[in-house]
Amino acid sequence: MMSPSALPRFFSVISERLxxxxxxxxRxxxxxxxxxxxxxxxxxxWLGQGVLQIAVFKEDEPAFYDALESQAIAFTESEVWKKVGGKTIAIQHRDREGAETETLVGEMPQQINVIENGLSYKLDLGKRQNNGLFLDMRLGRKWVQEHAQGKRVLNLFAYTCGFSVAAVEGGxxxxVNLDMAKSSLSRGRENHQLNEHDLSKVSFLGHELFKSWGKVKKLGPYDLVIIDPPSFQKGSFVLTKDYAKIxxxxxxxxxxxxxxxAxxxxPDVLPSFLTEQMAELAPEFIFESRLENPPEFEDIDTDSAxxxxxxxxQAK
Known part of the structure; x- marks a missing residue:
């Protein structure tokens, strides 16, 4: 269980980072x-436009929620909140069925266009667990933007095409985006349009990867391949078993x-899982580096992050 007495620290850190x-x-x-x-x-x-979204991942005692609500309301009187133009505070209950969202202060929009690294992405709020952009991949998208100039890029498990937006912006x-969820790819198309990108440079393949190798290969070869799979997707992907196939x-x-x-x-899969499998299954590929995670995603164990x-x- 979490501690109500720790909540002042929570709002202190938020104040500094806002x-x-x-x-x-x-984040x-x-x-x-x-x-x-x-x-x-x-x-x-912080989603910008005055919106702060809190997420709780494990059901807690009523006393914790009471303290969180009262301190959140008190936080709206702070100079920091006023300085950043704060309007809305909501709690997403990730531990509850449907990941219900409870608005504490102001009004929570159903959709919002956010900015990351100067690029725009449309997010859905209050509908599902994942809103359309994984914030811990901020530096990964930045890396792609900085290394995409003139390249042909394959984005596997593309979701809402954040890497694709970064790649096109980077030249x-x-x-080629591939994801079995066509609704996610539709949002990816919207994200490109938000950034006024030339869609003739972008393909959206709504297919299950392991049934589509021929199509993927035909559109290649690629100068950059991004593999960002879910840890587990029922009926289609189990990371520890299926990564090797890629x-x-x-x-x-x-x-x-x-x-x-890659x-x-x-959390329970170590970096060595990738380096060892790559060495065994595709030894032509030499490990260069592990990208840094955003500093705001601090972790007591970097291997769990x-x-x-x-x-x-490697050229022959």
């Missing part, structure tokens, strides 16, 4: 990294000298 956000979407408290005793199951995200020649295919998909960004966001590893296809 002043650094400007209009950009940003402003990350208890899930276990760096704040008594606050391990709570996070807070990619072509991006790695085996990389030599026929990636140009010599090309790059692979991601894992399962998001892992984004860069590999390069």
């Amino acid at each position: 002043l650094e956000c400007g209009d950009e979407v940003r 402003v408290f990350h208890g899930r990294g276990r760096c704040y005793e008594g606050l391990e199951q709570i996070t807070a995200d 990619a020649e072509k991006v 790695l085996r295919r990389l030599p026929e998909l990636v140009t010599e000298g090309g790059d692979v960004l 991601c894992v966001n399962a 998001l892992k984004v590893l860069h590999f390069r296809h």
Whole structure:
């Protein structure tokens, strides 16, 4: 259980970080990294436009919720809240069926356009657990934007095409997005349109990956492949079993000298899972570096946090 007595620390950290956000979407408290005793199951995200979204991941005692609500309301009287133009505070109950959202202060919009690294993304609020943008991948998207110039990019498990938006903004020649959820790809198309991108450079494939290798290969080869799968997707993907099927295919998909960004966001899967499997299944790909995670996602154990590893296809 979390501790009501730890909540002043929660709002103190939020106060410090809100002043650094400007209009950009940003995680402003990350208890899930276990760096704040008594606050391990709570996070807070600043969405810009005056909206602060708190998420609770595990059901707690009524006393904790009472203290959270009263201190959130008191926080709206602070100079920081007024300075950043705060309007809305809501709690998303990630532990409850449907991830219901409770608005404490102001009005919670159903959709909002947020800005990250100067790019716009449309998010859905209060409808489902994931709103359309994973904020811990902020530096990954920035890396892609900085390394996409003139490249053909394959974005696997594309979701709402955040990597694709970053790649096109960075000057990619072509991006192929693949995800079995066509609704997510539709949102990806909207995200590109928000940024006034040329959609002739972007393909959206609403297919299950392991049944679509022929189509994916036909549109290649690629200079950059991004692999950012779910840890588990019922009936289609189990990370510890199925990642290997992708790695085996990389030599026929990636140009010599090309790059692979391989991601894992399962706390119990170590970085060595990727480096060892790559060495075994696609030894032509040399490990270059692990990307840093955003500092606001501090974690007591870096191996449990998001892992984004860069590999390069070694020229023969």
